[in-house]
Amino acid sequence: MADYDEHKSNLNEPELHVGPEYAVAERDVSEVVTGEIVTGSSLWRDAWRRLLRNKLAVFGMVVVVLIALSAVAGPAIIKQTTGFTYDSIPKDTRLLRSIPPFRGPNGEFSWKHPMGTDIAGRDILARVLSGGQISLMVALIATLVSLVIGVSYGAIAGYLGGRVDDLMMRVVDVLYSLPYVIIVIVLLALLPAKTPTAQLAQLFFALGAVSWLTMARIVRGQILSLKNQEFVLAARATGVSTPKIIFRHLIPNALGPVIVYATLTIPSVMLSEAFLSFLGLGVRPPRVSWGSLAAEGAQNLAVYPWQLIFPGLTMALMLFCLNFVGDGLRDALDPQMRRD
């Protein structure tokens, strides 16, 4: 390698044709400019800056984080301070009825139940937050499945093309054409769950099984348009193997739409979970989710409206904000929106 260094000076010759003063000046300018560009250059950083300029998306992110944090930490804190959990039924028989928000057992003002209690006297705040845990978990797992399976499946189908692609995408079409409610019912019938936890696992599985389909289609489309670009040919010409081309060269280039769609998958999966739980196919008592809370509240809407209002509001707020974040990300990652 020593010969490389010797030739270095020769190679720089064309640049040395300019006068020395000029060269120095140019160097200063380039240093200033590159210094600036390098710090703010990454495409992700650009997108992040644009996202932060979008007020609605920032508001959405803050609310989502707040709700998620309180769902994670809230139930434990409530248990510590007041002793209420999502399934603790008070021993005092006078309390075995639905108390309105901020009221004590005798109708006086009280901080004990900011969202009131349900028919069995359970604290609705504790139930909403615990329900949030399940809803978030379902959403996260389904999104993870769609990221892992959907992205790799779509990328492989798109890159290999031809008959492999045809076959793989027909499988997706078939699964797509089945309503997921039917898939879930079939799964529940085939695998009778003994424990609430097994039941929950089934729900995760069922939602995961259908959540990756759209992702696979989106990624396939992206890869189809990317794979004919010259950098893929260049990578092949340097001997990079097919799996490495797919996972190191192509997928990072398709990540923008993937992130946007993943963010929009979370609310849609949450809604599906709520819908299934509402129908009684999802989370079973004593466990709660936002969907099962809403189902319960809907039955008593006329008499105890707070039983529906609070879980419903929380869920609606979460869904709204997730969609704000998703829309914000879509705009931020869209190269055509770039104005600066």
Add this chain to the structure above:
Amino acid sequence: MNDQNGNLLSVTDLRVHFQSADGTVKAVDGINFEVRRGETLGIVGESGSGKTVANLALMKLIPTPPGKIVSGSINFNGADILKLSPAELRDLRGKRIAMIFQDPMTSLNPFMRVSKQLMEVTRLHLGHSKAEARAHAIKMLEHVGIPDAADRVDSYPHEFSGGMRQRVMIAMALSCKPELLIADEPTTALDVTIQAQILELIKELKAEIGTSVILVTHDLGVVAGMTDHLIVMYAGKIFEQASTKELFARPGNPYTRGLLRSVPDPTHNAETLYQIPGQPPDLAHLPTGCPFAPRCERAEEICTREFPPFVELTPNHHSLCHFANEVYTESSAKS
């Protein structure tokens, strides 16, 4: 290992066909050529003459389907590339044969830092550790004349100008010191001053590493100062093959003559620039006779009827034309 003639690469009867809705497109149809060690071979021709396809075939990079290498052998250092296993091919690509592409704007992965792309090659082929590969990447960038290489190595491709990106591509292609470098129109997308720099760089590095080079271009000016031998391609066939000097001085084919006349001559105050009339033929529906006949100023009745022979003018000069000898004599008389 060594071919008795000192040939690094010899291509025999290579045919690459593409299936299209319109029929079989014979992009490369029975070409033969050799590249000697340390020599630069130029391949010239209009767009769609099969230059790029021929070079992709050398590394077996033809997209299949729709493309297919129908026949032929590519003898590289004693082994037929077309018979290698996928793993052997991957080992060959980038390490022993490297390629530079036409458009440096799109041939680097926009989402990957330059350092990572450079390191990928040497980690793959030379078994470098991360630190070694990084040091090597910086050294290569310095070597191709990128200032402040150590600082710029972690930039993204869009932070480089076109010429700089082509330098990066050259650094990547040469980082394993390949035996053969295929440069597919390496300067077409660059402006003229940068072109000269890039060509000079390729020339210097070639002399230094001892690589053989195949330079594909449609620019005869580029080819003149760079190559030892020349191939003129038209409609997937080799029309003329000679040493560069000989071909420029005494072209033995009307097509080559047309190409040479098409280069604008600034000392000549011509009202209009010369052009070869007509369009290159549709490769899916080639005429029975000479594919150049409809555009040829010398065409006679036999040209549309019979496919021309590959005439040997001198042992190192061949031309595909019914009137090769006549054209050659005319050119010789003029020079």
